[in-house]
Amino acid sequence: MSREMDDLFEEQKQKFKEALRQAQSVVVSTGAGVSAESGVPTFRGKDGLWRKYNVMELATPEAFERNPSLVWEFYNYRRELMFSKQPNPGHITLAKLEEYLTSQSKEFTLITQNIDGLHKRAGSKNILAVHGDLYGVKCTRCDYKAENKDVPITPAFEGLGSPDPDTPEANVSFDDLPKCPKCNALIRPDVVWFGESLDSEILSKVDMAIAKADFMLVVGTSMLVYPAAAFPYAAKQTGAKLAFVNFEQTGNENIFDFVFIGKSGEILPEILNIYED
Numbered sequence: 088m089s090r091e092m093d094d095l096f097e098e099q100k101q102k103f104k105e106a107l108r109q110a111q112s113v114v115v116s117t118g119a120g121v122s123a124e125s126g127v128p129t130f131r132g133k134d135g136l137w138r139k140y141n142v143m144e145l146a147t148p149e150a151f152e153r154n155p156s157l158v159w160e161f162y163n164y165r166r167e168l169m170f171s172k173q174p175n176p177g178h179i180t181l182a183k184l185e186e187y188l189t190s191q192s193k194e195f196t197l198i199t200q201n202i203d204g205l206h207k208r209a210g211s212k213n214i215l216a217v218h219g220d221l222y223g224v225k226c227t228r229c230d231y232k233a234e235n236k237d238v239p240i241t242p243a244f245e246g247l248g249s250p251d252p253d254t255p256e257a258n259v260s261f262d263d264l265p266k267c268p269k270c271n272a273l274i275r276p277d278v279v280w281f282g283e284s285l286d287s288e289i290l291s292k293v294d295m296a297i298a299k300a301d302f303m304l305v306v307g308t309s310m311l312v313y314p315a316a317a318f319p320y321a322a323k324q325t326g327a328k329l330a331f332v333n334f335e336q337t338g339n340e341n342i343f344d345f346v347f348i349g350k351s352g353e354i355l356p357e358i359l360n361i362y363e364d
């Protein structure tokens with residue numbers, strides 16, 4: 088960084104911290120970028136491939152209906168991968184900020200589009216995971232829904248799921264696919280797929296948090312997927328101060344009062360550490 092950029096960053100950082108200190112109700116909204124430094128692939132760009140598939144082709148109800156074995160291979164891979172990943176300084180700083188603000192009787196809500204569970208592992212508490220949970224499963228027929236950390240998801244998936252583009256499809260037979268303990272229908276990951284609605288209970292909690300927020304920080308998202316992309320716009324309408332931390336510009340910068348371009352694992356510890364001041 089040049090001297091001028093250093094000075095600019097420093098000046099913005101001080102103003103940002105002052106605004107954050109003034110806030111009574113803080114909402115943070117995160118996307119895949121916050122987990123990038125933990126080694127979790129993001130969705131868009133070169134990272135967004137598994138075998139020859141665009142990740143977004145597999146994360147659909149149609150893909151699951153057509154080929155549940157392939158979609159479970161993909162999720163089996165992601166579930167296994169996540170066991171080897173750790174929260175990074177971005178996740179950890181957000182958890183510390185929550186602890187500090189709540190100790191000051193202020194409100195804090197963390198909305199995340201991520202299904203990787205890293206915020207929870209870092210110690211964040213008030214989390215609204217709008218796209219579901221990689222370690223949740225639900226039945227395709229009845230109301231069964233549960234946490235499930237089995238890797239492999241069933242014994243037939245042992246060793247399956249390699250992302251290598253030359254890997255042949257495993258074509259796990261219907262009998263060996265994961266089943267509901269209540270009704271024996273197929274179970275699926277408890278995540279929101281493309282074309283599906285978000286959980287209405289979670290969404291109404293999101294709406295309430297945003298309506299009350301006087302400060303919102305958006306981190307690591309391309310802001311292309313709705314409704315999450317609209318959350319900062321909703322906060323703006325109620326007069327909240329807005330900040331954005333992302334590796335690259337997305338074209339939405341003009342609605343934000345503060346913009347920090349760079350890695351969240353490096354920037355968040357620098358700008359959120361009001362608990363150390």
Ligand code: OAD
Binds near residue numbers: 130
């Ligand atoms: P994207 O992959 O679309 O965007 C990730 C953003 O993070 C990009 O703008 C990157 O520049 C930025 N980024 C990368 N590394 C970063 C770092 N170290 N620090 C800060 N920023 C970084 O991910 P999302 O916006 O989260 O939905 O994608 C939204 C949704 O699309 C996902 O939740 C998923 C996907 O399809 C569902 O699965 C329903």
